[in-house]
Amino acid sequence: MERKKITKSFWIKLVSVPILMFFFAYAMVPLYDVLCDITGFNGKTGRVETEKQYQVNEERLVSVSFFAATTPGFPVQFAPKVSSMEVIPGKFYTTSYIAKNTTDEIIYGQAIPSVAPTDAALHFKKLECFCFVKQAFQPNEEVEMTLRFVIEPEMDQWIKDVSLSYNFYKLDS
Structure with missing residues (x-):
């Protein structure tokens, strides 16, 4: 049986492929975030910098429900101050949400929002x-954390109920 000689080209490919795979996987997170911001996919919400004026239809009401969760092992009690409210788009x-650290240590965390239905x-x-x-x-x-929001009047008329959920994750300092 004849053995093939391992060439320099083979070693370059062998080393390059895992490195390229690593960089591709690393780039996926920001690319996914950009996709979610553009499309609203995965329930990611938008942000406004100022309290701009919208044209308001006083007759339209949307029910917004608030939910809270923490990841396992995150020692902070976390809940919305109110469970729902009726809002007028525009x-x-x-x-607010209330969070209480239940430990004798400083804890760091980040809340990730999600909105359903995704069209909203x-x-x-x-x-x-x-x-x-x-x-x-x-x-x-115990801290009270503020949320100031608006539902744009352009939201589809068929959407009458919106759910806003936050999941708190523990971070290293």
Whole structure:
């Protein structure tokens, strides 16, 4: 049986493929985030920088339900201050979530929002949100975290109920 000689080209390919695979996987997260921002896919919400004026239809009401969850092992109690509210698309509203660190240590976390149905995510805009930045919870501290949002009036008329859910993840300092 004849053995083939291993060439320099073979070694280049052998080393290059795993490196390229690593960089492709690393690039997928920002690419996915851009895709979600553009399409509203995966319930990601948008952001507004100022409280702009929308044309408001006072007769249209949308029910917004608020939900909260934490990842296993994240020692912070986390819940919405109110479970739901009726909103008029085009008007800004303020609500809060309450978080309490149940340990004697400083805990860091980040909240990730999700909106359902996904068609509503394109029109659910936040002016102020605790999810924009990493949160630091002091030992045994209870904090009220503000959310200021608007549902754009362009949202489809068939959408009458919107769910906003946050999942809090533990971060290393």
